[in-house]
Amino acid sequence: MPKLLTTEQMAEFASSGCLFFEELIDEQTNKEFLDDIGHTSVENVESVQTYFDNIKSTSSIPRIPAGTPLKDSYPKNSPLEKILKNEVVDGAIKSLVGSNPLVDHQALHLTFPTKYFKGANQRQMSQQNHQDSTIDPRSTFDIQVFYFPTEVTKEMGGTRYHPGTHLRVVNEFGIAKYQNIKGQKSIVCKPGTVGIFHNGLWHGAGVNFSEEIRYMFKVRLQPTEKQELLWDPEKKYKPLPNRALYWSDEVKEVTINDILMKSYPWQEADTNRLDKINVVKFWRLLTGHKKMDVDYWLTRIENELY
Amino acid sequence: MAKRQKVLVLYLKFPSLEAEVISWATFDGTGKKLHMTGDSDEPPYPTGLDALLDGWRLFQSSQAIPEYPGQEFRTSYLKHEFFFEKLEEGDF
Numbered sequence: 001m002p003k004l005l006t007t008e009q010m011a012e013f014a015s016s017g018c019l020f021f022e023e024l025i026d027e028q029t030n031k032e033f034l035d036d037i038g039h040t041s042v043e044n045v046e047s048v049q050t051y052f053d054n055i056k057s058t059s060s061i062p063r064i065p066a067g068t069p070l071k072d073s074y075p076k077n078s079p080l081e082k083i084l085k086n087e088v089v090d091g092a093i094k095s096l097v098g099s100n101p102l103v104d105h106q107a108l109h110l111t112f113p114t115k116y117f118k119g120a121n122q123r124q125m126s127q128q129n130h131q132d133s134t135i136d137p138r139s140t141f142d143i144q145v146f147y148f149p150t151e152v153t154k155e156m157g158g159t160r161y162h163p164g165t166h167l168r169v170v171n172e173f174g175i176a177k178y179q180n181i182k183g184q185k186s187i188v189c190k191p192g193t194v195g196i197f198h199n200g201l202w203h204g205a206g207v208n209f210s211e212e213i214r215y216m217f218k219v220r221l222q223p224t225e226k227q228e229l230l231w232d233p234e235k236k237y238k239p240l241p242n243r244a245l246y247w248s249d250e251v252k253e254v255t256i257n258d259i260l261m262k263s264y265p266w267q268e269a270d271t272n273r274l275d276k277i278n279v280v281k282f283w284r285l286l287t288g289h290k291k292m293d294v295d296y297w298l299t300r301i302e303n304e305l306y
Numbered sequence: 307m308a309k310r311q312k313v314l315v316l317y318l319k320f321p322s323l324e325a326e327v328i329s330w331a332t333f334d335g336t337g338k339k340l341h342m343t344g345d346s347d348e349p350p351y352p353t354g355l356d357a358l359l360d361g362w363r364l365f366q367s368s369q370a371i372p373e374y375p376g377q378e379f380r381t382s383y384l385k386h387e388f389f390f391e392k393l394e395e396g397d398f
Contacts, residue, residue, distance in 0.1 A: 180344065268328065270320060
């Protein structure tokens, strides 16, 4: 039975563009996945290319034509089918992209340690920040499910990401010149962790200074239905009433509106307000409440009397 | 003695050099240090003005471009970009 996301988790996704489930996949399934791709001790890996070629030729990961329904994509009882059918992953997928998403693409990301770069006389660099695919001004969004079969330590780099950037429309590596962004995070995690990114989230692969190969498996999923209240089929969600602004009493309770209105350290003072407006617009689409607002951001500018 | 350029790019919270640094990049033409994406979580200076006080010379800053009509709420790249340089002499 899929565990649908809570309204708090949906608000977190609307605000930050990502969700994480630590150590979600069990040890046995992680092992099956690693066995399937021929994971071996780093001493046995001769070169980046031969290792990658070997994985592609021997693993059971199918070649999935873009646009194939997820339900038809992975063989029954294969490690990836089990991971994507995990009740939490399945519930998150159903909450965000519905019951019949399509596979856009999948990829196995391998990040190699320093010795392979020295051996090949190459400069070892981290991957620059980017937004996947291309300029995407849709209101509809895709998700990227990231699965980490092994532990990722700080030394291994991890996938770098920038919470709250998902609604900024940019052109792929057009953001590569931002080497460092305040509030940047890296996915340092235990084996079996799953992350889910909005397709617009800015990210990049960190450099791996450990002795081990870093693995990450990614599947991008596209919805085939309107992404409205998918996590709340009984449609119980009701927007909160307006609250007093600036001249207000201190309230300790954290509400859905507080999650939605979170600020991020990288946001400019002026554009931060537009980022909030865009989160409210996104939340309107997710909830189907077309006039809802938080802290009057949209009501104020929609009060056009001429 | 040869001269080499070091470039520091700061993105600020608002379009004035006294504003807080929110993003940064360094490119070292002397070859002494290889900077790369994600190599530091703390900015090299708290504000753009602090970079000037440390001898960096400003040579370019972003213009204020009015939002395109109908696109006022579209958010995209970081807005307040300042390019600085230092020239270093040495045997490179």
